[in-house]
Amino acid sequence: xxxxxxxxxxxxxxxxxxxxxxxxxxxxxxxxxxxxxxxxxxxxxxxxxxxxxxxxxxxxxxxxxxxxxxxxxxxxxxxxxxxxxxxxxxxxxxxxxxxxxxxxxxxxxxx
Amino acid sequence: xxxxxxxxxxxxxxxxxxxxxxxxxxxxxxxxxxxxxxxxxxxxxxxxxxxxxxxxxxxxxxxxxxxxxxxxxxxxxxxxxxxxxxxxxxxxxxxxxxxxxxxxxxxxxxxxxxxxxxxxxxxxxxxxxxxxxxxxxxxxxxxxxxxxxxxxxxxxxxxxxxxxxxxxxxxxxxxxxxxxxxxxxxxxxxxxxxxxxxxxxxxxxxxxxxxxxxxxxxxxxxxxxxxxxxxxxxxxxxxxxxxxxxxxxxxxxxxxxxxxxxxxxxxxxxxxxxxxxxxxxxxxxxxxxxxxxxxxxxxxxxxxxxxxxxxxxxxxxxxxxxxxxxxxxxxxxxxxxxxxxxxxxxxxxxxxxxxxxxxxxxxxxxxxxxxxxxxxxxxxxxxxxxxxxxxxxxxxxxxxxxxxxxxxxxxxxxxxxxxxxxxxxxxxxxxxxxxxxxxxxxxxxxxxxxxxxxxxxxxxxxxxxxxxxxxxxxxxxxxxxxxxxxxxxxxxxxxxxxxxxxxxxxxxxxxxxxxxxxxxxxxxxxxxxxxxxxxxxxxxxxxxxxxxxxxxxxxxxxxxxxxxxxxxxxxxxxxxxxxxxxxxxxxxxxx
Ligand code: SF4
Ligand code: SF4
Ligand code: SF4
Ligand code: SF4
Numbered sequence: 001x002x003x004x005x006x007x008x009x010x011x012x013x014x015x016x017x018x019x020x021x022x023x024x025x026x027x028x029x030x031x032x033x034x035x036x037x038x039x040x041x042x043x044x045x046x047x048x049x050x051x052x053x054x055x056x057x058x059x060x061x062x063x064x065x066x067x068x069x070x071x072x073x074x075x076x077x078x079x080x081x082x083x084x085x086x087x088x089x090x091x092x093x094x095x096x097x098x099x100x101x102x103x104x105x106x107x108x109x110x111x
Numbered sequence: 112x113x114x115x116x117x118x119x120x121x122x123x124x125x126x127x128x129x130x131x132x133x134x135x136x137x138x139x140x141x142x143x144x145x146x147x148x149x150x151x152x153x154x155x156x157x158x159x160x161x162x163x164x165x166x167x168x169x170x171x172x173x174x175x176x177x178x179x180x181x182x183x184x185x186x187x188x189x190x191x192x193x194x195x196x197x198x199x200x201x202x203x204x205x206x207x208x209x210x211x212x213x214x215x216x217x218x219x220x221x222x223x224x225x226x227x228x229x230x231x232x233x234x235x236x237x238x239x240x241x242x243x244x245x246x247x248x249x250x251x252x253x254x255x256x257x258x259x260x261x262x263x264x265x266x267x268x269x270x271x272x273x274x275x276x277x278x279x280x281x282x283x284x285x286x287x288x289x290x291x292x293x294x295x296x297x298x299x300x301x302x303x304x305x306x307x308x309x310x311x312x313x314x315x316x317x318x319x320x321x322x323x324x325x326x327x328x329x330x331x332x333x334x335x336x337x338x339x340x341x342x343x344x345x346x347x348x349x350x351x352x353x354x355x356x357x358x359x360x361x362x363x364x365x366x367x368x369x370x371x372x373x374x375x376x377x378x379x380x381x382x383x384x385x386x387x388x389x390x391x392x393x394x395x396x397x398x399x400x401x402x403x404x405x406x407x408x409x410x411x412x413x414x415x416x417x418x419x420x421x422x423x424x425x426x427x428x429x430x431x432x433x434x435x436x437x438x439x440x441x442x443x444x445x446x447x448x449x450x451x452x453x454x455x456x457x458x459x460x461x462x463x464x465x466x467x468x469x470x471x472x473x474x475x476x477x478x479x480x481x482x483x484x485x486x487x488x489x490x491x492x493x494x495x496x497x498x499x500x501x502x503x504x505x506x507x508x509x510x511x512x513x514x515x516x517x518x519x520x521x522x523x524x525x526x527x528x529x530x531x532x533x534x535x536x537x538x539x540x541x542x543x544x545x546x547x548x549x550x551x552x553x554x555x556x557x558x559x560x561x562x563x564x565x566x567x568x569x570x571x572x573x574x575x576x577x578x579x580x581x582x583x584x585x586x587x588x589x590x591x592x593x594x595x596x597x598x599x600x601x602x603x604x605x606x607x608x609x610x611x612x613x614x615x616x617x618x619x620x621x622x623x624x625x626x627x628x629x630x631x632x633x634x635x636x637x638x639x640x641x642x643x644x645x646x647x648x649x650x651x652x653x654x655x656x657x658x659x660x661x662x663x664x665x666x667x668x669x670x671x672x673x674x675x676x677x678x679x680x681x682x683x684x685x686x687x688x689x690x691x692x693x694x695x696x697x698x699x700x701x702x
Pocket of ligand 4: 397407
């Protein structure tokens with residue numbers, strides 16, 4: 001295909017029939033600070049794993065909220081748990097616990 | 112042979128106790144792994160054996176460490192343990208001196224005063240009476256203190272005493288009864304037969320003036336024997352199991368057995384050795400600053416024993432190590448907690464993406480590893496590179512552009528198998544550089560490199576490295592007239608035992624003043640990655656309390672040696688917070 005210097009994003013609308021809220025509900029219940037994330041992306045800018053992969057915590061949190069299990073599962077496993085995002089987050093999201101809770105939800109619901 | 116039916120409860124209790132203990136210790140030993148067992152075989156026939164005996168004497172009997180933390184509590188434990196021990200020894204010697212019969216029952220010394228009423232027959236009867244009475248008095252004073260402590264723990268400077276289970280209650284109440292009953296039983300005997308020492312003799316005369324001693328004598332000895340027997344039977348199922356277990360623990364520890372990140376039967380031994388003294392409660396900042404009162408190790412170990420661990424109190428501990436530092440039994444509390452975290456940490460991580468990545472490692476004599484946290488405090492990083500340049504060191508900045516985490520945050524969250532993949536990747540790069548020295552700015556990385564990387568090169572935290580440069584006069588620094596305080600980072604201070612180097616380095620730079628809680632007692636800044644689920648508000652409260660200690664004497668500057676501490680403290684301080692490296696760079700003379 002011809003390279004125009006830009007690409008077209010996938011359709012971002014949420015298909016409510018496919019949105020699986022189990023992880024989102026589990027995390028919100030056990031680490032409510034996920035609710036105050038403003039998707040600023042500071043965490044992503046500092047991310048250690050982000051240097052080597054396209055792990056993106058901002059997007060990951062969105063994926064969780066949108067109920068996109070496949071995306072969530074593929075991305076979460078790359079995290080090194082280093083805690084840089086925790087220190088960087090301007091909102092006080094308890095990011096490491098959000099990550100732990102996502103992992104636990106994946107295990108709990110055998111996703 | 113002396114006999115009376117009342118010796119039966121004591122004898123049964125004693126036999127049951129011995130059998131249960133033998134069974135428990137044999138099974139613990141049996142489940143140790145091969146390496147630990149061979150350490151024990153070797154240790155038994157070495158000097159370590161005698162060192163262990165000395166330690167048992169100092170800690171299990173004299174309770175030296177509890178004395179150091181709290182003298183009154185120390186006296187309580189010593190009077191009970193050492194006093195009882197001496198009574199056993201004294202009683203045995205007394206009964207040996209008294210008759211040379213070959214067949215002695217184990218209860219003979221215990222009930223000596225009942226069976227031997229005519230004391231004119233044997234030598235040193237008065238001396239023995241005096242000594243045994245004196246010891247009884249000491250033990251009784253300990254019992255009184257224990258009694259007072261249960262109801263007014265404030266008198267001991269302690270905030271809260273732990274909660275009891277049914278077997279604990281039986282053991283506790285019978286323990287309280289044993290010595291008062293012994294006192295009454297011996298006094299009644301003394302009153303009837305006109306013997307006894309200064310305590311039981313006098314009490315005997317007093318009691319005989321208004322009590323029908325003849326009728327009371329045997330029932331009292333019965334009660335004494337029953338209380339002993341009941342205590343012995345309850346002991347293995349109660350908190351008092353810590354008494355025999357600690358002795359076993361001290362021997363194994365001296366032979367080199369320890370708890371690593373994996374739960375072993377030695378760990379089980381450590382868990383059982385906790386007497387629930389509660390010293391760890393008072394040391395924990397979560398209790399004081401964050402209103403969390405179920406995480407402290409006295410409770411954590413208890414829920415571990417009862418197999419009722421819950422995720423919250425496994426994860427919210429800061430792993431600051433304050434409790435471990437003061438634990439009189441020397442239990443490796445942090446590692447025990449880490450060993451339990453894996454039960455709540457699903458093994459989802461996948462670091463295969465690191466495999467194809469090649470880290471270029473040009474040869475250098477010194478490797479600098481800033482660490483993730485240092486990348487978030489770039490002034491520290493800049494100071495360090497500035498100093499390397501000024502000192503003309505041939506160095507390699509390993510994680511300059513992109514860093515692979517050292518693995519410690521993941522490891523202490525319970526995921527040590529996956530952390531190993533991060534370790535291997537970094538380790539390979541470090542070894543390939545051929546460097547002789549690894550310098551890091553982050554105490555978390557430092558501890559990890561030191562303990563879990565198995566590197567055959569010198570590993571230094573930058574405080575140590577900069578002190579070396581200063582002492583060898585490779586860098587020259589000016590002394591300012593600033594008044595500063597130093598905040599010990601947990602992983603550097605208690606975690607790695609580095610207390611003096613930073614202070615010495617600071618003394619070349621500024622006037623350092625003492626603060627209330629420092630060195631081994633230093634407070635955690637609240638930012639620790641050891642805790643996974645502590646909320647921001649609670650972390651902030653901890654920080655507020657730490658800052659009030661640090662800022663009490665109105666210093667010009669708060670100095671620390673950890674990027675995480677710096678970033679945490681900075682957010683709430685009225686005083687400027689700096690890392691040592693920044694201060695060195697500011698005052699360096701080299702061009
Ligand atoms: S903890 Fe995970 S998501 Fe956060 S910065 Fe580190 S690698 Fe990235
Ligand atoms: S830095 Fe905090 S608020 Fe911003 S996207 Fe990340 S988690 Fe959300
Ligand atoms: S863990 Fe140590 S300090 Fe805490 S109650 Fe047990 S023995 Fe005491
Ligand atoms: S390590 Fe620190 S936070 Fe954890 S229980 Fe001990 S004193 Fe409390």
